[in-house]
Amino acid sequence: MTGRDAIIILNALPGFGPVKIRKILDAVSNPADLFKINGTAGLKNPALSRDEISIIKRHEECFDLRAEKELCEENGIYAITVIDREYPDSLLNLRQPPPVIYARGNLSCLLKPSVAIVGSRRASDYGKKTAYKISYEAASRGINIVSGLARGIDISAHKGALDAGGATVAVLGSGILNVYPRENSKFAGKISEKGLVISEFTLKSNPNPGNFPRRNRIISGLSSRVLVIEASLKSGSLITANFALEEGKDVYAVPGRIDSKLSEGSNQLIKDGAHCVAVYDDFIFGLADDYGRENKTYDNEQILSQDEEKVMGLLEADELSIEDISVLSGMETVDLSTVLFNLQMRHLIKKLPGNIFGKC
Numbered sequence: 001m002t003g004r005d006a007i008i009i010l011n012a013l014p015g016f017g018p019v020k021i022r023k024i025l026d027a028v029s030n031p032a033d034l035f036k037i038n039g040t041a042g043l044k045n046p047a048l049s050r051d052e053i054s055i056i057k058r059h060e061e062c063f064d065l066r067a068e069k070e071l072c073e074e075n076g077i078y079a080i081t082v083i084d085r086e087y088p089d090s091l092l093n094l095r096q097p098p099p100v101i102y103a104r105g106n107l108s109c110l111l112k113p114s115v116a117i118v119g120s121r122r123a124s125d126y127g128k129k130t131a132y133k134i135s136y137e138a139a140s141r142g143i144n145i146v147s148g149l150a151r152g153i154d155i156s157a158h159k160g161a162l163d164a165g166g167a168t169v170a171v172l173g174s175g176i177l178n179v180y181p182r183e184n185s186k187f188a189g190k191i192s193e194k195g196l197v198i199s200e201f202t203l204k205s206n207p208n209p210g211n212f213p214r215r216n217r218i219i220s221g222l223s224s225r226v227l228v229i230e231a232s233l234k235s236g237s238l239i240t241a242n243f244a245l246e247e248g249k250d251v252y253a254v255p256g257r258i259d260s261k262l263s264e265g266s267n268q269l270i271k272d273g274a275h276c277v278a279v280y281d282d283f284i285f286g287l288a289d290d291y292g293r294e295n296k297t298y299d300n301e302q303i304l305s306q307d308e309e310k311v312m313g314l315l316e317a318d319e320l321s322i323e324d325i326s327v328l329s330g331m332e333t334v335d336l337s338t339v340l341f342n343l344q345m346r347h348l349i350k351k352l353p354g355n356i357f358g359k360c
Contacts, residue, residue: 001032001035002032003030003031003032003083004079004081004083004084005032005065006030006031006032006034006035007025007031007081007082007083007099007100008065008068008079008081008100009035009059009063009065010024010031010034010056010099011098011099011100011200011202012062012063012068012202013055013059013062013063014055014062015051015052015055016052016055017096018097018098018099018200018214019096020047020052021099022096022097022099023047024047024048025082025083025099026047027046027047034056035056035059063202068202068203071177071203071204072102072203073333073337075104075176075177075203076104076192076322076351076355077102077103077104077176077177077203078102078103078104078107078337079100079101079102079103080100080101080102080103081099081100082097082098082099082100086107086342087101088101088110088111088222090110090221090222091218091221091222093221093247094217094218094221094247095246096214096217097221098200098214098218099200100200101198101199101200102175102176102198102199102200102201102202102203103196103197103198104176104192104196104197104198105191105192105193105194105195105196105197105351106167106194106195106196106344106350106351107196107344108344108347108350109144109167109168109169109195109196110169110196110222112142112143112144112167113142113143113144113224114143114144114145114146114169114222114223114224115138115143115144115146115223115224115225115226115227116145116146116147116219116222116223116225116226116227116240116244117131117134117135117138117145117146117147117153117154117157117227117229118147118148118153118154118157118216118219118226118227118228118229118231118236118237118240119131119152119153119154119228119229119230119231119235119237119266120152120153120229120230120231120232120235120237120262121150121151121152121153121154122151122152122262123151123152123153123156123229123230124230124260124262127152127153127156127229127230127254127256127262128152128153129156130229130254131153131154131156131157131160131229132156132157132159132160132163133160133280134157134160134227134229134277134280134283134284135156135157135158135159135160135161135164135168136160136161136163136164137164137280137284138161138166138283138284139160139161139162139164139165139166139167139168140164140165140166141284142166143166144161144166144167144168144169144195145157145158145160145161145166145167145169146168146169146171146219146222146223147168147169147170147171147219148170148171148172148173148212148215148216148219148236149170149171149172149179149184149187149188149191149197150181151181151184153229153230153237154170155184155187158170158187158191158195159187161195162190162191162194162195167194167195167196168191168195168196169191169195169196169197169198169222170188170191170195170196170197170198171198171199171215171218171219171222172188172197172198172199172201172207172215173199173201173207173208173211173212173214173215174199174201174205174206174207174211175199175201175202175203175204175205175206176188176197176198176199176203177203177204178203178204178205178206178207179197180207193352193353198218199215200214200215200218212236213236213239216236216237216239216240216243217239217240217243219240219243220240220243220244220247220249221243221247223244223249224249224250225244225249225250225251225252226240226241226244226249226250226251226252227251227252227253227254227277227283228240228241228251228252228253228254228266228269228274229253229254230254230256230260230262230263230266231253231262231263231264231265231269232261232262232264233264233265233268234265235265237265237266238265238269241253241269241274250275251269251275252274252275252276252277252282252283253266253267253269253270253274253275253276253277254266254277255267255270255276255277255278305339307329307331307335307336308339308342308343310329310331311325311329311336311339311340311343311349312343312348312349314328314329315349315357315358315359316359319352319356319357319358320357320358321355321356321357322336322337322340322355322357325340325357340357347360348360
């Protein structure tokens, strides 16, 4: 077992949230030591209670790591742990960074200037049209749109980005293989063709109510600014806005009718000092400044490993599926997935619909 395997297991165990796992990682040099049959790392770990040690010892009763890895391979899903170099800096800076991110789609979206557009699930036609229009305009300028794939404002923002030929990131409050709401599962597949679908929850996790505030901190974490459109006073969108404010980011809100419950939250944000978006340009203006923010980049000229050179050579001639690359290169799919991942993150190759890869 590797250290990253151990983190994936911990992330799946009941009662082990981001704060607990962070304390564990701070207390051990190698989290894999916790799972050694004769090891004492767990017993000596001050971050663990007796009950938690018992859960770790019985982890196979709660979670099947091999099955989870197989599902990742079968569905083109990457599991990125907090100790991997591919883990986005924007999430590392969170007070509670997710220990694991499951991701399907274009991983380079994690490196692009991004903004969040969120709002009510019960949005009016006006709210949905506004979300679509602003998202379309921002995506047309190369800005990545982040939202939560919920009904109403979220799905309208995702659609605007894709229709503009841009990219969008959908952050789920359930597992990637258990999309919620279910009617948006097909659209999640469409997003993953050019954009990215991510979740910190195991692949088939149910959409438990407590998952969504956790999801909202990721939406904020990935974004340089947050726009709220139609939110009630108890809307989860205000949680996203509060996370953004804690991180020192700009929050914007579209004003709504004073007699509408759907606008009470967004109007309150404006009263509390959020930027008022009275015309589209109020949010669109200055988005180019987000390009100046530091983002993790990779040098396309750096020396490639032998396996990476082999894959790049195969893709010189044609676009290929992961199965074809595996056969032609003689590499196991597990090892090949890592090579393809690294090449994608360095913008040398791109993933196309149908699990096909080609050169950028």
